[in-house]
Each structure stands twice: as C-alpha cells, then as structure tokens.
Amino acid sequence: MGVTMEQKLSVIIPIYNVEPYLRQCLDSVVNQTYRDLEIILVDDGSPDNCGAICDEYAARDDRVIVIHKKNGGLSEARNDGIRRATGEWIAFVDSDDWCDPDYYERLLKWPVAHDVDIICASGHYMEIPPEKTEQRHCFSDAFILCSGEGRHILMDRVLVVKGTALKGNAPFGYPWDKLYRRGFLVKARLFFDGSLRVCEDSLFNYQAMSKAEKVVGRICAGYHYRVNMDSITKAYDTKRPEKNYQYVSRLCKYAEDQGIDDSMKKALNAHVIACIASSLKKYYFHPDNKLPGDEIAKEIKEMTNRPLYHEALCNADNKYLSPKLVMLKYLLRYNAGGGLLRSLYMAKQALR
Numbered sequence: 001m002g003v004t005m006e007q008k009l010s011v012i013i014p015i016y017n018v019e020p021y022l023r024q025c026l027d028s029v030v031n032q033t034y035r036d037l038e039i040i041l042v043d044d045g046s047p048d049n050c051g052a053i054c055d056e057y058a059a060r061d062d063r064v065i066v067i068h069k070k071n072g073g074l075s076e077a078r079n080d081g082i083r084r085a086t087g088e089w090i091a092f093v094d095s096d097d098w099c100d101p102d103y104y105e106r107l108l109k110w111p112v113a114h115d116v117d118i119i120c121a122s123g124h125y126m127e128i129p130p131e132k133t134e135q136r137h138c139f140s141d142a143f144i145l146c147s148g149e150g151r152h153i154l155m156d157r158v159l160v161v162k163g164t165a166l167k168g169n170a171p172f173g174y175p176w177d178k179l180y181r182r183g184f185l186v187k188a189r190l191f192f193d194g195s196l197r198v199c200e201d202s203l204f205n206y207q208a209m210s211k212a213e214k215v216v217g218r219i220c221a222g223y224h225y226r227v228n229m230d231s232i233t234k235a236y237d238t239k240r241p242e243k244n245y246q247y248v249s250r251l252c253k254y255a256e257d258q259g260i261d262d263s264m265k266k267a268l269n270a271h272v273i274a275c276i277a278s279s280l281k282k283y284y285f286h287p288d289n290k291l292p293g294d295e296i297a298k299e300i301k302e303m304t305n306r307p308l309y310h311e312a313l314c315n316a317d318n319k320y321l322s323p324k325l326v327m328l329k330y331l332l333r334y335n336a337g338g339g340l341l342r343s344l345y346m347a348k349q350a351l352r
Contacts, residue, residue: 012081045071103222173202270320
C-alpha cells in the first residue's frame, strides 16, 4: 500500500538568475512519476529570463504556480513558498539542481504515518564541473526516531560532517534532501531566518530536528546538487567573518534556550570551528585578499578572541573534528593563526 492521493507534495523552487539551468530543473520536477504535486516557483526578482520561463511552464501545467516578487533573498523566497503551499508535504529544490524522475515516489512509496514530521533521504549526488559525479551520504541505514529517541544524534549530524564512517560523508543540514510535513512547520512556526546570509538552512534544520516528534530516514539518493564554481558560496567575501559569527550566535542562542547536554555542546563547538575555517577560506586566506600578512594575522586574532570562537577553540572535542580541523584548532588556539597558518594554506594552494 502506497501513499494516499490526498498526500499532495508541494515542491518549492526559489529562482534567481539561473536561466542556463532552469529548464533542466523544472523538467525534472514536472516529469516526476509521483504526480500529485503542487509546484511553486518563486521568481525572486530574477534579472534574466527566468520569470518568463516560469510563466511558460505554468501555462502548460496547471500544477505549476508562479510567485513573482521583488528580490529578497533565498530564505524569504522559501518562506513565501511555505506560506503558499497547500500540500500535505513540502519539499525544496534549488533552481540549478535536478532530481531523478522517481525521486519523490521512492521517498513516499511506503505508508507514512500522520505523526511523522520529517522524511530524510540517505544521500545525494554532487555534480562537479565539467563531468564529475560524487555520491554523498548522510546515513547508511533506514531509521525511525521518535521524540527522545536519539534526536540528538540526528542534530549532531546537522552540524558535524564527521558523524559516521561512511565514505563521502555529508552534513544533515540541507533542506532539499528532506520532506517536511506542512502541518508540522505551521504548528512549530518554522521559517528560514531571512536576516542570515549564510547557513540559514542549517539553522532551519537544527530547529526542525529539535521540534520534530518523529523523523524517518530512508535509503534513497536521487537529488543532484550542481556545484557552481562561480556561486556566492565560492566567492571572495569581505563580510564572511561577520556573517558566520551572526549565524553562530543565532544557532548557539537557540541551542542554549532549548537546553543541550554535553554531547550537543561538543557538537556545537565543532561546528563553530568549521565556521572559523569557512571565514579563513572565503576571506582571510582567499587569493583576492591583498592585505599585508601582519594585518591579516591581527584580524584573525581579533576574530578568534570573540567569545563563541574562543570557547570553541578551548573546549571542542577532537573526536568531533576532522584531522584538518584539529590542526586548525591548535594553530589558532596557540596564536599561530597568522604567518604559519597562512603559509601552510598558500603552500597547499600552490601544490594543487
């Protein structure tokens, strides 16, 4: 017995400046073998022809709904989709990605009890230019976890990639490899934080996992994530350190308000160190940063003296960290983060 027809799936696709990839994305969704879909296209003020393409698909498929809006960012586009959705379930797709034709049918092919709040897929595919595909995994065995039964393990995996021994580990914080019961999101008042400019999806999933009564994991990989080398996540960003600290502050405050044990605190500290590494990569040590080395070292020291970063560097448990992050922790903790760490990073870049 499969999913009943009243369990309509609302697929929310926020769209901005992805004209070369949009048709592949939309074709992969409208041609799903699971037909009971509501496809919500949120044109986030895209400056190219994406808006016209959305209207074209809506004209020929009555399951397609288009929202044209002023640009407000990815989080607000997703939130507009949540507010417009009427399905039993909600899925998210990034507009430069695509899905296998039977992806949603496989996720929903078993009967889904009404107390399940989140369905998780076990993995996805990273599509790396020009023609490389890598499969990534979040978990290896199907599971059903109820409130109080291992939810902290799930939340660990939202934050820490080093949570399993699987080859090709992936973090659990993506929204596009999950289905969310719409009633659960509405009742919990869960939306993406529009004030954040990085990691808003990780915060959303941390909050969702902490509130869910039942989470199901299914062995299913059918989502294709396109690695765009020119995307904002790869670009030089002078504001990245502040964006990362804003996210970390919001995450840690939420966690403290909810009450966390020592294990979760260690997971949070590990995640904070990963955010420090992100700031180093995308600003301090980025090739486009032309500041003198002593000025960069000074800024790094100021960054690591901020309270949440200082606590993480002092208290993070190495078992939650990759070997590279363990090395980074000690280099920064003992004030080697300027000259030595920069030299190591530049040497690695030169040897690629």
